[in-house]
Amino acid sequence: MHSCHAINCKTEIEPKLFMCYKHWKMVPKKLQISIWNEYRPGQQIDKNPSVKYMAVQQFAVGEVADKEGYEDEAQIAYKSAAKFALLWKQADEKANQK
DSSP: OOSSSSSTOOOEOOOTTSSOOHHHTTSSSHHHHHHHHHOOOTTHHHHOHHHHHHHHHHHHHHHHHHHTTOOOHHHHHHHHHHHHHHHHHHHHHHHHOO
């Protein structure tokens, strides 16, 4: 078990889940789909998620934080998402050069 990834949420959830039900429902549907599309079974065990997963995950944390009024934490999450998105772009560009 681990805690929900929403800011200040202590709800314990299964390791394969990202957020508790309450917070998951606050994530926009398209972003929920992106999280599941980028989720790799077993990443919760080896602790090695992809940069794509981390980008959408951090954006979702920001969305929920913003909805709950955690403005500073939302901005931190959005900046983190942007950094992971840049790494994602760089990896794609490198792969396309081969």
